[in-house]
Amino acid sequence: MYPDTGTSSEDTETETCEEPKRxxxxxxxxxxxxxxxxxxxxxxxxxxxxxxxxxxxxSQSRH
Structure with missing residues (x-):
């Protein structure tokens, strides 16, 4: 459980850090x-x- 939460938080951090710069x-x-x-x-x-x-x-003015 702990490694999973650690990697997921790291992933979100790298995404938020790297993406806005590029x-x-x-x-x-x-x-x-x-x-x-x-x-x-x-x-x-x-x-x-x-x-x-x-x-x-x-067309209206004609009629």
Whole structure:
């Protein structure tokens, strides 16, 4: 029992110590990329919705 708890606590310690150091740069990079793709996605969907609304307005004004 004692060796098991010792190894498990060591594992969690090494994970928490090592992991945050490595991905700091990639995380920031991917976050900015995510932000850019989000903005692009929202812009494109906004344009599509606008176009659809214009179509609806035009079709309603004809009738």
């Amino acid at each position: 991905p700091t740069r990639p995380i920031f990079h991917s976050e900015s990329m995510k932000q850019q793709s989000k903005e692009y996605y929202y812009k494109s969907t906004f344009i599509l919705i606008k176009a659809e609304l214009l179509k609806i307005q035009k």
